[in-house]
Amino acid sequence: MSQRKRSRGSGLTQGDDEDFSVVPTQSPSQVQRNLESRSQEEIDRKVTELVQFLLVKDQKKIPIKRVDILKKVIREYKDVYSEIVNRAGRTLQQVFGLQMVEIDTKHHIYILTSTLPRVEGENLKQDIQTAKLGLLIVILSFIFMKGNSAKDSAVWEFLRRLRLNPGEKHKVFGDVKKLVMEEFVRQKYLEITPIPLTDPPEFNFQWGPRAAKETSKKDILSFVAKVGAYGGSPFFFFFFFFFFFFGGGGAEGRP
């Protein structure tokens, strides 16, 4: 088993039972040698397949696992994996303005984000994804303003003020609870963890890794400012800017 893992590109198709959870670590020179055993066309074809795979997988915004990439696209070209991924990344950047970002370094899970700056008034397509993003930004703002983590009861109380009830079917979102607790979590926009020793169980809402990569505290603060909410004191924003520019974060200390 270990021998197979260390095998360099022999150019032979290997069986499906190959261990795709391990990518052999290779030095650039090894990759170079392996590259030479394959034709340029073959490599290019794999790069194209990978780009298409990533784009299609990203449609639902579910993060992409490296295991899947290896099993479904790379397959017998495992030995030149790093080269294929590099080239695919270049294509994504140059053709689509997207980049592949790792959100879980242990399990190697990736998402695609845009590298282009947003342009005013460029959104011509408005669909349910747009509406969901509206809901998401509201939740993320709330969590942020509450010090980077909020209890689910507080979140739902807040959402109720916006006419969203976890028990009712919403005209736009349908099952709001499912959307928030399942879909957003699966997409890694939110991280919802149970609070220990609570009965009935309560949950803690935090930003998920995708939210951290696709937006920033500064952006969300701008949003909050734009919506025009500040309470308490006129020094609110003054302090908040200092708050997070100088290592701010809630009690959790999470970025």
Next chain:
Amino acid sequence: MAESDGSSDSFSPRSSGSARSRLSLPSASRNGSDSQRRRRRLSGNLGRPPASERGDEEDGEEPGSSEGGGDERSRRMIRNQYRELICSVQQNREDMLSSKSNRLTEALEEANQLFSGVSCAREAALDAQFLVLASNLGKEKANELRSEITTFDSLTFAEDLLTFMGINRTETEGNDSDSESMSGGYLPSNAWYKLGEEAEKYFRRAPSFHYMLGSFKSEPPVPRQRIERQRKAPGGEGKRAMPAQLKKMEESHQEATAKEVERILRLLQTLFRNDPHTPISFFDLVVDPNSFARTVENIFHVSFIVRDGLARIKLDDDKLPVIEPVQNVEERNDDHSTRARNQVVISLSHEEWREIVETYEITEPMISPPDSIEDEMETA
């Protein structure tokens, strides 16, 4: 004897069996001094701290002597009290967390009192359990604390969001009977879309990629089609073109050669007519000093004439080939039948052609190139 009244409403400090720990805990819960309290609590067994300023919660009771005989019973009771305390804390979580309540403080006090009666591990374990619970609560309470300056008013934020989404606030619609008093108003159907549109500016989200015309099936069929198409293409196109153009093409082909041959024959006859007794030097006739290829072509065409018996090539006295047309029709036929035909293979290299051009001093071709224009000019 310590007794707990079991009710969750009031915790009054109890006198305990021993005076090991007596802490006075200030009632203000806003100053976030839970951790401080905890520290004091843990080290509280060492001595008796000074009395609090308020002193209203202190009964100032002196401890009596510790229970000797009812040890097992009192231990059981302590355990009961702990369990009740833990239970009540869990039930009244929300209340405890409220920044307006001192309940957590009071619970800590109670536990503190209970602890003074603890001497065995079993009760201490319960105390530890309570401590975990209380400290979790304390952490949450601390999380909810905000410095006065940066209060976040979620209520106003919600209202502002609704305004942004375009809510129609009507005067006539009354408020909900809820104590939460949500604002009335009608939210338009595009409310969330409007918000989402604004939200997109703050995200670096990759746009969803969809094939415009739908996705194709997977690769394998395509190469096969391509191969087939390639094989078909040369034949196919040729065939396709044939019905329309074929006749023309073939005709023109034949025509081209035949035309050429005829043209040359005419030329030959013309030349010979002018000078009937001098056979024309073969090379003078065919060689084109400007083009080797044309020369070869001319030889090719001339060979047709000879084959058809319309001209003959023979060697003159200098052993150089000469060509003369066969005038007599009868002669032609006779020649055909009686005379054995000779076949000659002429090979001409580029070098030889050059030599001939020089030797014969050929400056211009006798047989003009078959450009249509030139042809017409010739005939004209």
